[in-house]
Amino acid sequence: MAQRSRTSRHALTAAVATAALALTLAACGSDSGSGSASHGHSGHGSTMPGMDHGTTTPSPSTSDDAMAGMPGMDGAAAGNGLAAAQDGYRLTPATASLPAGKATDYRFSITGPDGKPVTAFAVDQTKRMHFYAVRSDLSGFQHLHPTMAGDGTWTAPLESLEPGAWRLYTSFTPDSGSGKGKDLVLSRTVKVPGTATATPLPKASATTTVDGYTVTVKGDPMAGMAHQMTATVTKDGKPVTDLQPYLETYAHLTAFHQGDLAFAHLHPETEVDGDHGGPTLTFHAEFPRSGDWRLFLQFQTAGTLHTAALTLNVG
Known part of the structure; x- marks a missing residue:
């Protein structure tokens, strides 16, 4: 019914230059931290540096353009989804900031x-564009599918965003021109004003719970190496076998690296066979960097989409 996702999807570079990461962190306003995986939600703890008392952060548009224009940066950071341009393709936004506390279009x-x-x-x-919004402390996550107007303008309907720095990712494959057939991930940062x-x-932790479902992830990935990972879904201690297809698979798994927000799209390997997927799902995993990654696993039951989040340490 559905084909295995291409294993070449969003190939990841093994490392990014330290200076480039420092610039990316400055543009993103990143801190280390996270919380709920609920869309557009973030927890409350210590104040994020540079985001209170009216402190001005660098313009995301300016910072990202500067990154893309640096020698060697048109492709180096892009392998991790941290560049605004790659191979002549550029993410061009209409704004560098978004309002807090209400749904808005990007x-x-x-x-x-x-x-x-x-x-x-x-x-x-099933989609021509996958779009992700991730808060700098990994406490906010949204996975959307924008719509495109005839002139090439995309609109992503974001849910409410908490104040802070967010990175917005576009994942796509051109179907014409010099980049035809090449998988690209481009991103930019935006500021959401407020304290x-x-x-x-x-x-x-290998286990997390969402909406009454328990998700357990197994695998010992090492940075820069391909590994197989599995995710098992149970409820009330019993295996779940009624997962429904979602985006031509039984689960969609995405990961972001703590600190620089490097992007990793993990490829599903489990074939779809009607509305009875589970309990175990298999993924092809490649993490370009060691450290902590925040994983977001999305799966569907009875027409409801669930998003489970957990932290994975990659050696």
Whole structure:
């Protein structure tokens, strides 16, 4: 019914230059911390540096453009999803800030090597564009599928955002031009004004619970190496076998690195066979860096989408 996701999806570079990471952190306003996986939600703890008392952070648009224009940065950071441009393709937003506390639309376009908006995109897992919003302390997460107007302008309907720094990712494959067939992940940072507080990142754990479901992840990934990981879903101590297809798979797994917010899209390997997936799902995993990663596993039962989050330490 569904095909295994391409294993080449979003190939990740093994390392990013220290100076580039420092600039990325400055643009993102990153701290170490996390909390709930609920969309647009963040916990409250210590005040995030540089985000209170009216302190001004660098313009995300300016910072990201500077990164993309640095020698060697048009592709180096892009392997981790941290660049605004790669191979002549650029994420061009309509704004560098978004309001706090209410749903809002984020509009952007992808311009090609010719400087014109790209309008031809290949379909991957039923969508032409996958869009992620992640707060700098990993406490907020949204996975959306924007709509595109005829002129190439995309609109992502974001749920309410907590104050702070957020990184917005676009994952796509051009279906024409020099980048045809190449998987790209481009991102930019945005500032959500207001007093921002950070939540410490939950400790690494193989198990988490969401909406009454318990998710257990197994695998010992090492940075820069391909590994197989499994996720098992249970409820009330019993195996769950009624997972429904979601984006041509039984679960969608995404991970972000603590600190620099490097992106890792983990590829599902379990084939879909009707509305009775589970309890164990298999993923092809490649993490470019060691350290703590925040994993977001999305799965569907009885028409309801669940998002489970847990912290994984990669050696």
